[in-house]
């Protein structure tokens with residue numbers, strides 16, 4: 001059997017007609033930039049998150065860069081994020097010319113270790129970027145408590161956590177700004193690059209709106225040095241259709257995760273992801289840990305099962321970060337990067353495929369070694 005890591009075709013097929021209809025109009029009226037679909041999607045995604053505003057932007061990386069830029073921080077400011085994230089979280093900091101500080105994650109749930117946060121804070125620290133990695137939420141009570149104590153901004157990187165709840169409230173609405181990616185493979189994905197920013201702060205909203213539209217409200221009247229990062233109208237139309245199915249897809253992901261938990265719970269050689277009670281996760285990824293990671297991945301590949309490592313190189317070990325990182329205490333981020341493996345996960349994954357993946361994991365550790 002062949003089990004794909006992700007099969008977007010299966011996700012799109014049932015709603016293809018609806019999407020073609022939605023995009024057809026845009027081609028007819030040529031409203032390719034900032035057409036009404038963008039406004040509609042922004043309204044709907046803000047409402048979905050219970051946030052006052054949403055801005056559609058070019059991609060998730062831009063969302064982070066624009067969010068940070070809007071804070072107008074002093075030149076030598078420091079921004080803290082976690083060492084186990086996708087590189088884009090850190091690019092937002094470095095491309096705005098601020099100093100990047102990294103904090104380690106918890107070994108078990110992969111979230112920012114808030115116990116190690118305060119030792120990284122100094123008078124130059126201005127922002128914490130917390131990442132709801134893999135579709136699990138960080139402990140936002142703890143993060144917000146620390147941010148209030150030191151008067152720091154909080155940006156939530158929700159690129160893997162559309163619809164994820166912390167204590168029954170959507171992630172992205174605890175801090176000042178929530179940033180989303182709508183990269184095709186994310187829980188809510190466009191037909192190309194797209195990103196979103198949510199906030200309930202009027203001042204930040206207006207600033208970010210200017211930044212994404214080359215610094216202008218009125219055509220050719222450029223108030224600030226902005227950039228061009230608007231969401232395409234066609235992508236907004238696609239996303240508006242797909243948003244209706246997000247909750248349903250997240251429920252399907254949780255059901256698949258529960259099958260994995262059940263079928264793998266007695267395999268002692270692997271550690272299953274820890275899900276905290278405060279969180280209703282959306283399983284962008286289902287990440288297990290094992291000391292035999294590379295061998296297991298190779299074995300599964302031979303059996304037709306695709307897996308991926310998110311991410312094989314921890315931020316502090318990346319070539320591009322050589323001159324950026326001062327931390328030497330990122331032990332779990334580095335250790336986890338050598339042990340993690342993401343199993344196939346998408347809403348349409350079938351029971352027989354889940355069973356096949358789990359049977360083969362079991363075979364690898366038991367039958368094969370006997």
Ligand SMILES: *Cc1c(COP(=O)(O)O)cnc(C)c1O
Pocket residue numbers: 059060061062085086088089131133157159160180181182183193194195
């Ligand atoms: C995908 C992702 C991003 C970047 O989003 P793009 O749309 O690919 O630019 C940022 N942060 C995290 C955690 C991501 O997973």
